[in-house]
Amino acid sequence: MALKMILEEREVFDRDEDEEISETEDHISEVSQSESNFDDDILDEDFVPTILKSRKRSGFLHCARSTIGPAGRTILKPQKRSGFLRGAQSAIGPAGRTGKEKGKAKEVFLWSAWLKARSSREKLSQLLDRLLRRKFLARSSCLSKAGDISWSSCPSKQPPRLSANVITMEPGPTRMAISHVTDIRSTFHLLMPDSILQIILDCTNREGRRVYGEKWKVMDMILMYAYLGLLYLAGVFKSNGESLHSLWSAETGREIFRATMFLDKFQIISRVFQFDNRDDRPARRQTDKLAAIRTVWDKWVHRPPPLFNPGPNVTVDEQLMPFRGRCPFRQYMPSKPAKYGIKFTAACDAATSYAWNLQVYTGKPEGGVPERNQAMRVVLDLCEKLKGHNITCDNFFTSYKLRQELLKRKLTMVGTIRKNKPELPPQLLQTKDRPINSSMFMYTADTSLVSCVPRKGMNVLLMSTLHRDGTICGQKPQIILDYNATKGGVDNIDKLVTAYTCKRSWPQVIFSDMLDISAYNAFVLWLGVNPHWNYHKLQRRRFFMEELGKALVTPYIQTRQHIPRTPSSVAIVRRIQGEDASGPSTRPTGPQPPVPEVAAKTTTIVWTQDGEEDTVW
Template sequence: MSKETFQKITRIIRFDDPTSRRNNCDNFDKFTPIRNLWDKWVELLPMYYNPSECVTLDEQLLGFHGRCSFRQYMPSKPERYGIKFWMLACSKSCYVWNMQPYLGKLPGNQPERNQGQRVVLDLVTGLKGHNVTIDNFFSSFELGQKLLEKNLTMVGTMRKNKRSIPAKLLECKKVPVYTSNFAFTQNTTLVSYIGRKDKCTVVQSTMHHTMSTGDPPKRLLEIIEYYNKTKGGVDTVDKMLSTYSCKRKTNRWPMAVFSNIVDISALNALIVWMSVNKDWVDSQNKGRRKIFLRELGLSLAKPYMEHRKNYTGEIPSRGSGNLVMDNADSQPSGSQPQHPEPPKTRARCHYCVSEKKHHSENKTELTCVMSKKNVCKRNHNRNICIECLDNRKNV
């Protein structure tokens, strides 16, 4: 499509009906301007891909600096300001399997309790037999037990203020570096690892049940190695989305969310394509994603390009109000074919040049319909130059 058509569509596009939004004040949802499209899209994500044995759950910050009631400030992220999403992605292929927007505090400005646990249980709906890797915002002993009831395991770091952590595991002063302390229950393993002087890292796992350690000198634990290997699924997705993105500068947050939907859909399409077409993966050594996105864009634009190529100039007829397409090529018998008007050319005003006025260097596209001469606004009145207008009055 042309640039003007694209700009017009992006300017007027909306994803809901504002009138119905005002009528439903009782069930007000901050995400209403794009909620219908979002729910349908999220519902389709799990249907086309089965993730590997491990998935990663983390937060994504979509950069946005306009007005938004649930915009977040996260200084640790590259964008810092934006809209936050909870994202569940495959740790191996980085396929985005489920997402959920963060809309701020509850009605009445009340903070949500056990938010991390609620988010994890919502996003893992439909999974079975997988391991979930999470950070210390989500991890808790109660969450591990509820995931086991769903036939899911968990590996994640723990905040040191959790009551389920024994005091012995938090003792790290005057303890030699690269030492570990374990605590076991029937189905859960807690480990405290001294990675730096006087600082420890607590990791919980319902998947590992042994005290296996790595090679010296660091003697890194199997639990921590597994966590380091699988924790970067969502971070890799953010990196890939920032490399190739269709985002444009906008002051409307629904358009920013829609751009994020398109980017994630294109990334998921690449992952599905690569998992099905192994021969194509082997034949493309470099730039696979760039080649795929180019071919994807051409395949989506090809029907529109063919429509424009075969366009015969059909226009809607006036009259009844229903759009009836008439063929412009079918001319009535005895009528003369209509030739398009020649393109307008810019030239100096005929009268200003003859009178040698100071503004004679200004060029204009206006022409007199009678004399066909270029005329500026000073010597132009209703598509007729002043001289032809005087001649008509004298007649």
């Protein structure tokens, strides 16, 4: 063969080779089949490696001859193998720099040195001929920009991990959720239980006594539900930004608001609505920027995971809650529609957008030192209890280290990756002279990289541990198609909760987001248990939100003693109280709790424009 003639001409096989081979024959049996098994199918018979054409190959071969000899006697010993590789890499430095194929010469040299020390002369000549003629070593093998990862254009033939993408849980509502869901209100109680609302109720009553003193009357849970129900109804009617006076107006408002409570009572509750004790908040804020709502948030964020099992694909992405008020951790994100707001990181089911886990970003820690590997830490925290799923994320989170940690947890990953990452090979970053819709692939043992050029000058990079080859469907790789199909879990819930949001200031904006997500998660659970509910209607979520709001305000309307003045609101109150009187009683037995209201400073009574009585303060 031509290669053998060249090697013999350059005296690579010196006279002492037989003695070196005899010293290593005892170790040949240790050579695994995978290290010497190379397929002829991927060889290009017409390909002549550029290394053999290089004018500077004599320097490389001379360096190889001087290095292989003494190293071959000890290379098989484990304690000296790493030393040989380091010495070989440093030894070919001058030779590689004299030629045009530094990286290719380095690969060929290491392979030739390894095979010479572990094989016979005849086997060495055959394997060298096949190795040097493979595009894997001559053209398509390259190192990352950092030099610590070797990428290949040939997919790995190792079978995928059996534990990856094997889901042990059945997607959908859990048994606990199914056993507790009886109606729409019970579904909401699973996500916003009385234990959380009781904390808010105690803090609100404490704040009411601080602001109004003895004039404040204790607020009960029925009134709390009515207040939350009005917030939901305002979101259903897309009136969260509308003036309260307009909502309660007889001309432009809704009858259900006047039928539930007076406008003054709603404003008083909003004035003192609290989530913690204001007295010790400054001390807690020194170490926790989320101190104003930390207790409620920690209790609520643990509610969604036990109620729903996500499907095989989970999306991790950022969510920006629009807010331009004063907040110590308000963020500016120019890529988001709202630009300013409070940033959340959510892990959602890609199919249903069920918010499975969330975190609030509170900015840099005290001292102003940014956290290292924050994006990787957030993803690992959000996916802590997942197993066998595929995680889809964007270029803010995707990295080679994250891929390693997720594989350890039996999770795969698909995501876009930024061009400045050191683990990328430089060959994938070049777009010059590449045709439109062309794709390039690089692989390691368990990772795939794809570079796609959708239009001139644009390069889209994705990393995946889910895909094992470079399958192309139409004009796009399968990696990109799967990413597009599963990337919208968080964006979809962000769009849906914004359509019927009930948010009004920090920290209430966070609680409003909790209410919005709780309502949407309750909607997903309700459809999981009752898939045929309003099946032929297009706006099923709007009907669900309206029914939820009415279910929350109905108990308080049933106990209302002061009837509104407008005929339409009176009709609603009479109808609800009449249904309560004719049907099974749902009012609490025993003495009724006092209605929380503030005594008037004067006894002057005036009539508002909507015909309801009002108290002058």
